[in-house]
Amino acid sequence: METKKPSSFRQFLPSTLVLAIAGWGGLALIIFSYPPTVWPRWFFYLCLTLALTGAAMPVTWFLNLRFPSTPPAGPAVIVRQAIWFGVYGATLAWLENSSLVTLWLAFGLGLGLVAIEYLIRMRERARWQPAPFAEPPLPEEVEPDEAGDSPDPDEPPKS
Secondary structure, X not given: OOOOOOOOHHHOHHHHHHHHHHHHHHHHHHHHHOOOOHHHHHHHHHHHHHXXXXXXHHHHHHHHHHOOOOOOOOHHHHHHHHHHHHHHHHHHHHHHHOOOOOHHHHHHHHHHHHHHHHHHHXXXXXXXXXXXXXXXXOOXXXXXXXXXXXXXXXXXXOO
């Protein structure tokens, strides 16, 4: 049985760096340069989503490496789970802007996002098809003896 080598974080490194630099840099630009009007506020939520997604990418990769599943989590799953963190953080910031966030609302929203991810993974598991079994190699054909008879596997060897 082949053991699948765990995926390296190198494939996620460029997207993680781009998301983190764009997100945190955009947040710094918005916070220090613009007044809180409508468009800068939406840009703030966008940059917050990017920044939290970039920060959560190594965490989701490590958690999926540490707790493997069947089918194994591919790159799309890891990115989707990191995006959930970004969306969760930006939604809480948006609700806090209107002073609507409570502990129970934050907990319920987080639980709802976990339930959505669980249902998506359950659907992927139901659609997953394992690799087909490789056929075992056929036994080598045995040459017939000099008399033309094929050897009988139950018969003891002649001396």
